[in-house]
Amino acid sequence: MNRVPAFRGAARGPGQPVLPRVSPAIGLVLAVVVVCATHRDGSALPPGFPTERPLPAQIVGESEGSPNPFAGATVTRGPYLQCATPTSIVIRWRTSIPTDARVRWGRTAGRLDVRVSSVAVTTEHEIIVTGLDPGTRYWYSVGTGFGQLAGDPTCAFVTPPPVGSAQPVRAWIIGDSGEAGPIQGSVRDAFLAYTGSRGADLFLMLGDNAYGEGSDSEYQAGVFVPYALPLRQWTLWPTRGNHDGVYSGANNDYYDFFSLPAHAEAGGVPSGTEAYYSYDYANVHFVCLDSEGSDKSPGGAMVTWLRADLSATSQQWVIAYWHHPPYSKGSHDSDTESDLIAMRQNVVPILDALGADLVLCGHSHSYERSFLLRWHYGLSTTLTSSMKVDSSDGRRNGNGPYVKPVPPRTPSAGIVYTVAGSSSKTGGGSLNHPVMVSSQDVPGSLVLDVNGSVLDVRFLNSAGVVADSFTVVKAGVASVPADPARGFSIVGISPRPSHGPVELSYRLPYPGRVKVAIYDAEGRRIAKVADGDEPAGERRVRWDARDAAGSPIVAGVYFAVVELAGERRVARVVLTR
Amino acid sequence: MAAMLSFTREAAWLASWEQHPGLGTRERRSRALRRTGRRHGMEFRSPSGAGAFHDGSLGGRVSRNRVYSMAIRFRTLVILFAVALPGAEAGAHMAPHARVDALTLDLARRPDDWRLWIERAQAYLEDGHPTAALSDLDRAEALAPRRPEVPLERGAALLALGLATPADDELTTAIERAPSDAEAHGLRARARIALGRPREAAADFQRAVELSERPSPDQFLEWSRALAAAGAGRIDEALRVLERGLATLGESFALVEEGVRLECAHGAYQAALERIERHPTAWGSSAARRARGADVLRAAGREIEAQAEYSAALAELEAAPHRHAARASSLENRIHIALRQGPPVAAGP
The missing domain is CATH 3.60.21.10 (Metallo-dependent phosphatases)
Structure with missing residues (x-):
């Protein structure tokens, strides 16, 4: 089975034969049969829904003029879509005989100007198309390096919107x-x-x-x-x-x-x-x-x-x-x-x-x-x-x-x-x-x-x-009341690492009594930096890199702890001397 | 009506039999597939097709193409009757107790068919009646004394009854008759876990993995846990099995987490932290990875570092571009709780 990321060139599955690439300059592409799966029960499609119809054979791509080693190939399954993300999608299909694979796609039905190919020759084709834009409609066709096998106007998809967005979903x-x-x-x-x-x-x-x-x-x-x-x-x-x-x-x-x-x-x-x-x-x-x-x-x-x-x-x-x-x-x-x-x-x-x-x-x-x-x-x-x-x-x-x-x-x-x-x-x-x-x-x-x-x-x-x-x-x-602690955070410590005084900034979502202290890696408090009521908003304090006795402390990893109403935020402070 | 129903079942059985010699209805084929390794989370697909009913051994895979056209003819017949008889339709999709009833009718007409006895045993087992299953398996064995399916199913039934010793014996017989049956190895491993023989269980789990065409995270988990249960001396081996699973399956949260859990359980907190860092994509997000690291730091008694990691994870979550304003993740809530519940840092000067 082909499993080929787009733009990464061709890949060959284990045990699968690979036909030699045929020079584009040689010969003519012969018949390429276009097959689109159709409803077998003859049921009518609803008004407004795109109808399926086989397209006439098309010859596209760089292999034009070469003898077509895949003449007579038809699509017997698919194409079908898998694993869509806002920027990628997997397109799969099965062919009646082993062929190489090519997907062409574009933002306009008649203009499929981007393509990805695989030279692996198999009946089970799986191509990963990447580099897509979120929430965008694309048309596509599947085929071989010698021509399109399926790609009528019903071969189209819309990529998912950005994750988290509130777009309508059906x-x-x-x-x-x-x-x-x-x-x-x-x-x-x-x-x-x-x-x-x-x-x-x-x-x-x-x-x-x-x-x-x-x-x-x-x-x-x-x-x-x-x-x-x-x-x-x-x-x-x-x-x-x-x-x-x-x-x-x-x-x-x-x-x-x-x-x-x-x-x-x-x-x-x-x-x-x-x-x-x-x-x-x-x-x-x-x-x-x-x-x-x-x-x-x-x-x-x-x-x-x-x-x-x-x-x-x-x-x-x-x-x-x-x-x-x-x-x-x-x-x-x-x-x-x-x-x-x-x-x-x-x-x-x-x-x-x-x-x-x-x-x-x-x-x-x-x-x-x-x-x-x-x-x-x-x-x-x-x-x-x-x-x-x-x-x-x-x-x-x-x-x-x-x-x-x-x-x-x-x-x-x-x-x-x-x-x-x-x-x-x-x-x-x-x-x-x-x-x-x-x-x-x-x-x-x-x-x-x-x-x-x-x-x-x-x-x-x-x-x-x-x-x-x-x-x-x-x-x-x-x-519903929001979590009161949301937004309480240590915004930054600078410089990183520090040779001397350290500036600590933090954000308070609401006013309250704030304690700021420095601890060592064993959890011992080294110094108190601040302790008092403060208004909401972003605050800054300065620590002079000295302990409670006023002595410079040795180089190492320390921790700044900011406490507000029982909530605690901690950030690492690296001191070098 | 009863005669028509019976005929429909017969036609269904024939259709399936043509496609899969050794089976009864289409549902039975499905059950047989399930039997190849579905029990309790194991799902094996042996390269040899082990587990499918097949004349001669468990190891042969049925060729569908050979009999396909005939099967289609029978299936058409089945569909025709299924449409005509609403009650008969359920034959292919029955609940276990209903399948027992249907097989009982079949057995009344073909009491010498060992396959039907096994099928009903499977249905009994799925329906939670292992004792009844054992009785049917006795009948099957009397009709087909050397079939490997009989000890396999009997082992499963005995395990369901909590009788690990006879289950181990039966499954050993099944393996002797069909050495490449992955499910038999997996079931015997469980019997041996129950018997307190984790080293032997680990060997069976390993064999089950090796025989499976598509191993699952569960199989590596069980294999690793068997080694871990074999004693502290085999923890490294258990961890290597998890690594082998990751190499086989790609990133898998359950396997990474099992390694972290195992290392923490043995006090190897630094190794657990390194494991978390080695698998940055296993956690779904950087914040989730940091939070798990914080858990390990807290367990290691490195409280202040744990709180720093929790804080950093929380800051990442709150700054995430895709974070929905209307919904905090459970992770976010968990970190809030962790920061509130953390032991107070030591008082200093």
Whole structure:
């Protein structure tokens, strides 16, 4: 498989043959077949959505005039988008025969004036495009050094906005979607009609992406053909379900098909595995967990990583997703099945404590959606009123949105849990879990919209009707008192290092009694520098590098300590003589 | 209706059987895949395909292409019946207890099929009934005495019952019959941990990693922990396993943190600090790295230095360009608490 960073030249995967470069001056490029995957069920696309159409063969690039060793090559999978960041994206595709690879892109549909190539000859192509601008639409094509194979106007993407920005975000979320057929098609088309030219920014799959065993052919039929159009425009961030099997050999299972940010390429903390990962999009931190194959115990790698990842993020919204739901009475029962219980007992408490907002799961082939919930780690019969942060319906046109507090980040402020496993089939069950506001045995998908401090989720059924919705609002900053210590800091120490007197500057967020002292590395106080009431704002004090007795102190590392109302800030001071 | 349902299950079984000899329904294939190393967080994909049911041994990988076209024909049949019979659809996606029920029906018609007995044992095990699983495995063994799947599943069931000694015996038998089964090594390692034999467990964990096509952070963690449990003399070895994991997987927070934790537990605070510095990207941010360093300094009794690091981490967080005004990170809150809770520095002159 090619895995080539842009601008870094060509790379060759282990064991892959490389054809010799053909001189551009030799011969003519022969036929280049342009293939774009199309809807196989013949369903009509909604008005306003770009239509797919094969383009005529094009001959582009520096190899023009050379004999084309890849004549007859077609794109049999993709192109599809992975691992988007504000400045980069991964483009993947499969060809019918081994070829080299080239991606061309640009800001105008007809002018793809930047390119990156790989001379590695393979059928599995993976090119990392870098140097992009945030929040910008790009058009692209894929092909070989001898011509374009796919690149019609539907091959376009928008890079994510800068991390932390409050840009509108739309995600399309499907679960248990991997059974090709009329239900899958109607769910897909309902969303395409609903979103129209708005499209989506992210595309999430909640597992069981390809029935029945997640084999290569099943992924082709259940994912890459029916979702060809979304996949070439919206970055897919999947998780793995119990039907997404793993197989020996190359290029034949979930982990081979997808390029996922194991090393925090798109934000978060590096997990070291594609099984679970996190990424940032605008002001949302997404966490994808693996409830299928990874250790779910508190001491396991995934849960250890989750704690660190959630602790580190300062994003306004945190959305977690995985396959096995912690709460469900659909075709699977969260009171009796071990995977579901383990996620509820080991993962949900961390999400509660570290302030997640929304959990998305599949597995049960139904739609189920909770109220704003916390602290519920036992059986469904153990639900108590203290666990209900807000038991209303959360609907704009019902009881009104759920309201969550903002700073400081509040533990256990409540999470809404959804099960959306009916994107290609429905499955029954009692559908009577007591935490659920809505439980429906109908096909559909989720539409997530985040707009600044407002999060909306809609369950869109296969008829295109919004069959449930809820809204979560983060209350205004002014409505919650800020942490009084925020902004209290040591601004600087100069000079660094110092041969004599040292000037220390610090910022006080509010007036109060301030103590400034110097300590040595063993924690012994060497000198008092200041002790008295001071107004808010930036202050400066001078230490003459002498101890309490007035004697010059020896060279070494010391620590300046500034205290304000029980808060302490410490900075290192290096003295040389 | 019952006859049609039965026929549908049969068709599904045939479709799957054509694709994966040795299996029952498509769900069973999935279960078999899970069985190859999914238990308790292990997920192995042996280069040899170890773990997939296959005539002869656990070591062969099924060729799908050979029988693909026939399978498609059967699958079409299955889909047709699945559409016609809503109840039958669940056969491929059942909850464990429902799968037990379905397999019980299958076994009533084909009681001599050892695969079905193993499948039901797996379903029982997943449903939390290891004793029932053992009973089914006895039946499977009577029908197929030399199959490696039987002792493997029996070992898993015995482990679930907390019976580590017989589990170890069964898993040893499984390994004798299929030496390249990564899951069998991983399960036996756990049995040996339970038996207080961490050195032998470590050897099994190592073998499991070596047999896995795609090792996971969990596997390196377990291997390292087994070595650490073998005594203070093997701490360096345990740390080397973590380094090997990082070399194999790339940066992984869980492995770096395990090394820091292990070194701190043995008083090697300076080594822990150096480890933190060696892995600057493992923490997600410079502030998180500094805060972890501050934790280690505090544990080492270097309080004033710890407070300096906490302060620096806090200053970085407060100055971060992407910091959302409406949300402090949990890290930020934690550092505030750490600075408030830190022991007072010593009074001086």
